[in-house]
Structures are given as C-alpha cells and as structure tokens.
Amino acid sequence: MSRLSIHNGLVLLNGKFEIKDILIEDEIISKIADSVPKAEQNIDANGLHVFPGFIDAHVHFRVPGAEHKEDWKSGSKAALHGGITTVLDMPNNAPGITTVELLEKKREIVAKDAMVNYGMFFGATAENTDEIRNAERIAGVKVYMGSSTGNLLVDKLKDIEKTFMACKDKDFVAAVHAECEHMISENESALKEETGIGLHNKIRNPEVAAAATKDALELQKKIGNKLHVCHSSTNAELELVKKAKNRGGNISVEVCPHHIFLDESIGEKIGTFSRVNPPIRSRQDQQAVYKHLQNGSVDLVSTDHAPHTVEEKKQDYWKSPSGMPGIETVIPLLLNEASKDAWSLEKIGEWCSNAPARIYGIEKRGALEEGNYADVTIVDMGKEWIVKGADLFSKAKWSAFEGFPLRGSIEYTIVNGEIGFEQGAIKKCSGKEVY
Numbered sequence: 173m174s175r176l177s178i179h180n181g182l183v184l185l186n187g188k189f190e191i192k193d194i195l196i197e198d199e200i201i202s203k204i205a206d207s208v209p210k211a212e213q214n215i216d217a218n219g220l221h222v223f224p225g226f227i228d229a230h231v232h233f234r235v236p237g238a239e240h241k242e243d244w245k246s247g248s249k250a251a252l253h254g255g256i257t258t259v260l261d262m263p264n265n266a267p268g269i270t271t272v273e274l275l276e277k278k279r280e281i282v283a284k285d286a287m288v289n290y291g292m293f294f295g296a297t298a299e300n301t302d303e304i305r306n307a308e309r310i311a312g313v314k315v316y317m318g319s320s321t322g323n324l325l326v327d328k329l330k331d332i333e334k335t336f337m338a339c340k341d342k343d344f345v346a347a348v349h350a351e352c353e354h355m356i357s358e359n360e361s362a363l364k365e366e367t368g369i370g371l372h373n374k375i376r377n378p379e380v381a382a383a384a385t386k387d388a389l390e391l392q393k394k395i396g397n398k399l400h401v402c403h404s405s406t407n408a409e410l411e412l413v414k415k416a417k418n419r420g421g422n423i424s425v426e427v428c429p430h431h432i433f434l435d436e437s438i439g440e441k442i443g444t445f446s447r448v449n450p451p452i453r454s455r456q457d458q459q460a461v462y463k464h465l466q467n468g469s470v471d472l473v474s475t476d477h478a479p480h481t482v483e484e485k486k487q488d489y490w491k492s493p494s495g496m497p498g499i500e501t502v503i504p505l506l507l508n509e510a511s512k513d514a515w516s517l518e519k520i521g522e523w524c525s526n527a528p529a530r531i532y533g534i535e536k537r538g539a540l541e542e543g544n545y546a547d548v549t550i551v552d553m554g555k556e557w558i559v560k561g562a563d564l565f566s567k568a569k570w571s572a573f574e575g576f577p578l579r580g581s582i583e584y585t586i587v588n589g590e591i592g593f594e595q596g597a598i599k600k601c602s603g604k605e606v607y
C-alpha cells in the first residue's frame with residue numbers, strides 16, 4: 173500500500189476551513205483528524221489551504237480530430253498546473269461524439285493518456301435520440317442550439333424538445349450552448365462586408381443568447397429534464413435563469429472566467445484572440461456576471477477551456493476560430509479575487525468542486541471526506557505570480573489573461589492519491605473515468 177500524509181493544512185471540510193491532517197492510503201482518503209501518523213510521503217501544509225480537487229465541468233481537450241490544438245497529455249498537464257483533478261470533456265470533436273460507437277472509441281483513446289480524472293459529454297444532433305437513449309456512463313448531453321466549433325447543431329425547437337425528452341428518460345443533464353442559430357445567421361449576413369473583433373458581440377449579441385436561453389428554460393418547464401445552462405455571459409440570461417430556478421425544477425447555470433473578468437475592451441489589446449462563443453461582453457454585462465456570481469445566483473464556474481494555436485487565432489475576424497484556453501488560470505483568478513475579499517475561499521470550493529460533483533453526479537469526489545477518492549489541491553495564498561502564456565502547459569501557449577498579477581498559487585495537485593503537480597513540476601499520475 174502507498175501512503176501519503178498532509179499535515180497542519182487549513183482543510184476545507186463541510187464548507188469551513190479547519191486545521192487538520194489527512195492520511196491517504198492508495199487512492200482513498202482514509203483519515204481526516206487532528207493528527208495522523210507520518211507516511212512514506214509527507215506534505216507539510218502549514219499555512220496552506222487544502223481544497224477538494226477542483227472539477228472543471230466544461231473543457232475541450234480536442235481528441236479526436238484536433239490534437240494539434242490539445243491532446244490528453246498536454247490537457248492533463250494544463251489541468252494539473254491549474255489545480256484541476258477532474259475534467260468533463262465536450263463532444264464537439266471531429267467526428268462529433270454522437271453515437272455510442274464513437275463514444276466507446278473516444279473512451280479507449282482518452283484512457284491511455286489521461287493524467288486527471290474525466291467524464292465525457294455526449295453530443296446531440298437533430299436525429300440521434302436513439303443513440304442518447306443507448307448511451308451509458310456519461311456526464312450529460314451537450315446541446316448546441318447555436319453552432320460553434322465543430323458541426324454539432326440542434327436548432328429546431330421540436331428537435332431540442334425530443335433531445336430533452338430523451339435526457340429526461342435517462343436522467344441525463346442536458347447542457348445547453350444557448351445561442352439562437354437563426355439570429356446569428358441573420359446578423360452574419362447583415363454584417364458580412366465588415367470585419368474586426370468588434371463584430372463578434374454584434375453578431376452573437378446579448379439578444380442571441382437570451383432568446384435561446386428563454387427557449388431552453390421554457391422547454392425544460394414543459395419536459396422537466398435536468399437542464400444546465402453553459403457559459404452564461406449576460407445579465408439578461410442570468411436573470412432568466414434566476415426566475416426559472418425560483419419556480420423550481422432541475423436548473424443550474426455556469427459562468428466562465430473570461431466573462432467574469434474580461435470586457436470587450438480586451439479586443440483592442442488582443443484582437444481576435446479574444447474571440448469566443450458566447451463573446452466577451454460590454455463592461456456592464458461583465459459586471460453583472462461578476463455580481464451574480466458574488467450574490468449566489470450562479471451554481472458553478474467552469475472554464476470552457478477551448479485552445480486554438482496562435483497561428484489560427486491571429487487570422488482575420490471571419491477566419492479566426494472561437495475559443496480560448498482557461499484551465500490553468502481559472503482557480504488562481506478566483507483565488508486572487510478572494511484575496512481582495514470579493515468572495516470567500518470557501519465559495520471557490522463550492523463553485524469548482526462541490527457543485528460540479530453534485531450537478532453532474534460524480535460520486536466520491538468533490539469533497540474532502542474519509543472514504544472519498546484522494547483528489548486534493550493545495551494552495552498558497554501568500555504567493556504572487558504573473559500569468560505568462562508561454563509558461564503554460566496547454567498547447568495554445570497564449571492567454572487572454574497575459575500579464576495579470578495574481579495572488580494565490582497552486583502548490584500541489586493530487587489525483588487519486590498520486591502527486592501530479594508539485595511546486596511548478598508535473599509528476600507522473602493517472603486519471604480515471606468518473607462514471
């Protein structure tokens with residue numbers, strides 16, 4: 173048996189930090205107590221914060237089909253560097269993961285390289301409800317109501333309804349990319365003679381997102397399925413979700429770091445590198461997203477980590493693909509804000525560990541408890557550093573947060589009892605499928 177102990181850390185237990193020791197035996201947390209005996213490997217966590225390993229419920233690790241942008245080796249290292257021990261991976265691959273056969277093939281490839289734990293989303297199409305009904309052990313079904321990277325799209329209400337019904341029957345979460353496809357197409361045709369990153373928030377404007385969110389919430393009310401609204405980016409969407417949650421029902425919503433911390437003025441600095449779906453919004457909407465998070469009307473923070481190469485991103489607006497990396501900076505960005513008292517460190521544990529495990533039904537992870545898998549992230553709130561894209565482990569090698577000074581750094585990332593990241597260095601560890 174391999175044993176690892178963590179001593180004198182501020183350990184997040186049931187929403188509160190307490191000074192405790194943790195003993196890990198093989199892949200399981202075997203004891204949390206005032207004192208545990210020294211093991212073969214020991215971590216002195218005096219003065220450090222010990223979180224349940226963070227879960228990123230929305231990533232694109234690009235396998236199969238776009239391995240030059242990211243693969244499970246580079247993506248895993250990026251996750252470990254960011255303190256993330258579990259990722260839920262999206263199905264907009266090439267080919268899109270829309271059949272059980274393709275899902276099983278993807279599982280085989282990912283199992284070989286994953287150094288963090290993972291779950292897979294299944295992709296919905298206009299006609300694959302039979303496949304959805306046959307799928308097992310998935311995080312949920314991703315429904316692209318508007319097109320994005322890849323060719324997954326379900327833009328007709330009757331098809332979205334059928335998909336939601338299949339999800340309801342299987343008790344799957346329907347995770348929606350809520351942008352209205354026909355409004356996007358109309359805006360694209362109207363603006364096709366123009367160019368520049370400023371176009372993005374005009375083509376995929378806030379109304380585009382609000383319209384689709386409204387449709388998704390109305391269908392959810394009718395069908396009663398579990399609904400998760402991905403990457404909410406405007407006040408209008410978050411108000412709609414809040415109202416729908418008040419009437420009850422299985423509804424949850426996530427926001428992403430680029431919508432929490434960036435507004436459209438970033439386009440003047442980094443141009444098409446800031447192109448992402450949904451777009452970076454006005455200062456007003458950015459502040460609204462931040463406030464909704466602060467006020468408790470958001471369930472979780474995910475990254476929508478969607479890497480593209482520098483060569484791809486620097487093209488003209490119409491050619492530059494949408495998406496940005498985020499998995500290495502999300503936790504530090506949230507920690508930095510906590511250091512300024514914008515919110516508590518406990519909240520970060522809720523948004524990025526407890527809530528994703530609860531909403532997506534990930535068992536024995538997402539909390540530090542005896543008997544759970546030993547996924548642990550240890551953080552030093554005293555350390556300051558500056559984001560440099562070139563130093564990141566993702567293949568993208570750039571960041572929209574370039575130059576941001578941050579307080580709070582990831583010191584250790586432990587996956588299933590193995591130290592996968594230790595004070596700047598990646599180590600050997602292996603992830604498991606969580607479903």
Ligand SMILES: [Zn+2]
Pocket residue numbers: 230232262476478
């Ligand atoms: Zn995404």
